[in-house]
Each structure stands twice: as structure tokens, then as C-alpha cells.
Amino acid sequence: MKVYIETMGCQMNKSDTERMLGMLSHFGYEETKTQENADLLIVNTCSIRQLSEDKAFSQLGVWGKWKKNKNIKIGITGCVAQQKARQVFSRAPYVDFVLGTHKIYSLPDVIKRIEKGERVCECEETNLATANEKGYPINRVKSTNAWINITEGCNNFCTYCIVPYTRGRERSRLPEVIIKEVKDALADGFKEITLLGQNVDSYGKDFKDKTYRLADLLKEVNALEGNFRIRFVTSYPTDITDELIETARDLDKVCEYFHIPMQSGSSRVLKAMNRRYDRETYAKIVEKVRKMIPDVTITSDFIAGFPGETEEEFVETLTAIDEFELDYSNVAAYSPREKTVAAKWVDKFIPEDVKDERFQRLNLKVQENCLKSNLKYVGREMEVLIENFYEHKGKMINTGKTRNFKTVHIPCDEDLTGQFVNVKISGAKTWYLKGVLRT
Ligand code: SAH
Numbered sequence: 001m002k003v004y005i006e007t008m009g010c011q012m013n014k015s016d017t018e019r020m021l022g023m024l025s026h027f028g029y030e031e032t033k034t035q036e037n038a039d040l041l042i043v044n045t046c047s048i049r050q051l052s053e054d055k056a057f058s059q060l061g062v063w064g065k066w067k068k069n070k071n072i073k074i075g076i077t078g079c080v081a082q083q084k085a086r087q088v089f090s091r092a093p094y095v096d097f098v099l100g101t102h103k104i105y106s107l108p109d110v111i112k113r114i115e116k117g118e119r120v121c122e123c124e125e126t127n128l129a130t131a132n133e134k135g136y137p138i139n140r141v142k143s144t145n146a147w148i149n150i151t152e153g154c155n156n157f158c159t160y161c162i163v164p165y166t167r168g169r170e171r172s173r174l175p176e177v178i179i180k181e182v183k184d185a186l187a188d189g190f191k192e193i194t195l196l197g198q199n200v201d202s203y204g205k206d207f208k209d210k211t212y213r214l215a216d217l218l219k220e221v222n223a224l225e226g227n228f229r230i231r232f233v234t235s236y237p238t239d240i241t242d243e244l245i246e247t248a249r250d251l252d253k254v255c256e257y258f259h260i261p262m263q264s265g266s267s268r269v270l271k272a273m274n275r276r277y278d279r280e281t282y283a284k285i286v287e288k289v290r291k292m293i294p295d296v297t298i299t300s301d302f303i304a305g306f307p308g309e310t311e312e313e314f315v316e317t318l319t320a321i322d323e324f325e326l327d328y329s330n331v332a333a334y335s336p337r338e339k340t341v342a343a344k345w346v347d348k349f350i351p352e353d354v355k356d357e358r359f360q361r362l363n364l365k366v367q368e369n370c371l372k373s374n375l376k377y378v379g380r381e382m383e384v385l386i387e388n389f390y391e392h393k394g395k396m397i398n399t400g401k402t403r404n405f406k407t408v409h410i411p412c413d414e415d416l417t418g419q420f421v422n423v424k425i426s427g428a429k430t431w432y433l434k435g436v437l438r439t
């Protein structure tokens with residue numbers, strides 16, 4: 001039997017897909033990259049914006065048509081599944097199962113049931129993180145970097161965000177379970193470990209029987225043998241403690257990189273978003289990280305056109321990117337999400353054309369700063385972990401990342417994937433650096 005999984009959304013979903021493929025392979029399903037020859041088709045969905053949700057249903061629609069002449073099973077997992085549960089069946093009646101984010105470990109059981117012709121919806125919330133994991137293998141995507149989730153869910157309830165509704169309350173996975181996964185990934189040849197969570201810096205707050213936080217986990221991972229790098233994303237600004245910054249600075253394998261979403265440059269908007277900091281507090285955090293960690297790359301996320309955002313407040317976002325020298329930012333136009341607080345502020349919604357225009361200006365600002373940030377490294381020598389090797393305009397190039405998360409393109413005929421190389425930075429473009437191998 002062959003399974004095809006279409007993965008949408010964030011790294012959390014990509015990580016869940018690797019777990020689902022692991023479970024399915026254990027039960028005799030082989031992964032196929034071709035939808036047309038799959039017996040089981042799964043869309044692992046994201047619901048962060050309306051567009052992501054619509055994409056999920058249009059994918060299901062395509063497969064639904066195939067079902068008329070083909071003996072296939074169709075499933076939906078991920079954030080839209082968790083949020084819509086049984087409602088999926090009325091919108092997409094050809095779906096065989098709906099499996100929420102809390103229940104991915106029920107997948108083998110769900111498959112057995114649909115094979116018998118049952119239609120299944122498993123979407124109950126759980127408060128467990130690792131307790132319901134059953135030690136199935138994980139089919140990680142072949143690459144240099146292994147993503148290892150350390151927390152599930154989120155307690156912050158930012159007024160625009162659906163994640164607390166689709167991923168539930170924050171649960172930290174047990175250190176010993178994480179360490180085992182890290183060891184397995186290193187034994188499989190991964191050269192970089194990224195610890196993953198909606199707010200990695202609140203890791204361990206929910207442990208009742210021990211004081212064990214992200215800094216402790218970083219120390220334990222860092223002590224493992226081997227030449228590899230450690231990253232962690234995403235950091236909630238006010239959960240970044242001095243201890244965490246010091247630990248990141250002092251541990252040799254932990255890279256000089258923080259992803260600290262700010263969301264808006266305006267203190268008034270931040271309050272309306274229910275973010276627990278203002279512009280000044282964010283500024284202080286970034287300043288501290290920069291002072292303590294030389295060459296650190298700090299990236300962020302911003303939303304354009306949050307309900308009630310004035311032109312002046314939007315401009316504060318643009319000036320924040322400049323003032324805090326944010327090296328790169330993900331940007332999005334605000335999209336109202338079911339159940340969230342801000343979605344009810346219809347009278348304050350920003351017209352689509354204004355939102356779009358702000359989104360474009362935000363993009364231009366991000367590009368401008370990204371180039372500015374890259375130019376700082378021209379002439380420097382940096383260590384690059386090679387991730388890819390391919391032909392570009394008739395020349396072979398290796399591409400990879402520096403410790404501080406800059407992408408570098410290096411012309412070289414030899415495939416160096418998986419190797420750490422020293423490179424002299426010879427030029428800078430908006431999205432990448434150009435480098436020459438040092439011998
Ligand atoms: N936990 C992270 C963010 C996870 S969601 C944090 O707190 O920063 C990823 C990004 O999606 C967010 O940072 C935000 O910028 C964006 N986002 C979330 N909800 C959104 C919405 N309703 N409309 C537009 N963008 C949104």
C-alpha cells in the first residue's frame with residue numbers, strides 16, 4: 001500500500017508528517033511522492049490564515065473527484081482537522097477520516113478502522129505531550145537538519161491567532177524522550193538539531209516535579225558527542241531569560257540565531273494583540289541579545305493591517321524593523337480566524353486594499369534590511385554547513401547556512417552536502433551571500 005501526504009503550514013506540521021509516515025511505514029504503508037499512484041491520500045493542514053484553510057479544502061476536492069473511479073482512501077489531519085472536526089464531513093463527504101493534532105498517535109488505529117469501511121473522526125483534545133507517544137519510528141526528511149518538537153500547543157492567546165485552538169494548551173515533552181530523539185537523529189547523520197515549539201523559551205514551565213527549562217535542555221543536547229549545530233525556534237520575547245541568552249552564548253554548538261516575533265511596532269497594537277510587551281520592552285530584549293552574542297541574527301514576524309491599525313501605527317512597524325536592525329522577518333496580512341477575539345472586531349477591520357498596500361510596503365522594508373544585514377558580512381570568513389548541491393546557470397553550486405542562519409552560495413564542482421566548510425564571503429544579495437571555499 002502506498003501513502004501520499006501533502007503537508008501545508010509550519011514546521012510543526014512537517015514534523016507531524018514525519019511521525020505519521022513513521023507510523024504508517026511500521027504498518028506496511030510505503031511513502032509515494034506521486035499522488036496518482038497512492039492508495040491513501042492525506043492532507044496535513046494549516047489554518048493560520050483563511051487562505052491556508054481554503055487550500056486544504058481545494059486539495060480534498062481534487063482527490064474527492066478521483067474517488068469516483070479509483071479505490072482510494074482520503075484523510076485530513078493537522079490544524080484545520082482539529083478545528084473543524086466532524087464539520088469536514090459535510091463540506092467534503094468523500095473524506096474517510098479526520099484526525100486532529102492531539103490524536104496523531106491514533107493514526108494506526110484509524111487506518112485499521114477505515115480499511116473496514118468505517119468513517120472516523122478523532123479530534124478530542126488531550127493534555128498529554130509524550131505520555132501517549134508509542135515509540136514509533138520517525139521517517140525524517142533526508143536533509144542536514146532534524147526538527148525535534150519540544151513543546152506542543154500554546155497558552156498565549158494572542159487575539160489574532162488560532163494556534164491555541166488547534167494545538168491546545170502548552171505541553172512540554174519529557175527531556176529524556178527529546179534526548180533520545182536527538183541521539184537517534186545524530187546517529188542517522190543529521191548535522192543540525194532544531195528544537196521546535198510555538199514558544200520554546202517557555203519549555204518546562206508545566207513540569208510539576210522538576211525545574212528543567214530550555215537552558216537545561218540546551219546544555220544536555222550540547223554535551224552529546226559529535227560535530228553538530230543546535231538551533232531553537234520560536235522564542236516569545238518576554239520569555240527570553242538572561243540565563244537562556246548566556247547559555248546560548250556559552251555553548252559551542254548553539255548557533256547565533258534568535259527568532260523573536262514582534263508582530264507590530266506599535267505599543268497600542270501590541271496591547272490589542274494581547275502580546276505581553278510593548279515596543280520599549282522588545283527593544284531592550286533585542287539590545288540585550290545583540291550585546292551578549294556577537295554577530296547574532298535576529299529574525300521576526302509581523303502582521304500588517306491588524307484591526308484598528310492606523311497608518312501611523314503601521315509606520316511604527318516599519319521603523320521598528322530599521323531601529324532594531326531585524327535581519328529578516330516573515331510578514332503576513334491580517335486574516336480573521338474563527339473563535340479568535342480580534343475576528344469579532346469587524347467594525348475595525350482594515351479594507352483589503354489598504355491591508356495589501358501595507359503588506360507590500362512591509363515586504364519592501366524586509367528586503368531592504370535583509371540586504372543591509374547581508375552586506376555586513378562581505379569580506380568575512382564564516383563556517384557553512386552545506387545543505388544542497390545543484391546546477392545553476394551551467395555551474396555547480398553548493399548552498400548552505402552559516403551558524404547565524406545566513407544562506408551562502410558557493411561555486412564548487414564537488415558535492416559537499418553534510419560537510420562543514422570555511423568560506424570567504426565575496427558578495428551579498430538580498431536573500432543570500434556569495435562565498436568562496438577556503439582551502
Ligand atoms: N508562536 C509564534 C507564532 C506562530 S504563528 C509567535 O508567538 O510569534 C506564525 C505567524 O503567523 C505569527 O508570528 C504571525 O505573524 C502569523 N499569524 C498568526 N495568526 C495570523 C492571522 N490571523 N493573520 C495573519 N497572520 C497571522
Ligand code: SF4
Nearest residue numbers: 154156157158161163
Ligand atoms: Fe499564536 Fe501568540 Fe501562541 Fe504565537 S504566542 S502561537 S502568535 S497565540
Ligand code: F3S
Nearest residue numbers: 009010046047048079
Ligand atoms: Fe502551524 Fe498552521 Fe497549525 S502555522 S501550528 S500548521 S495553524
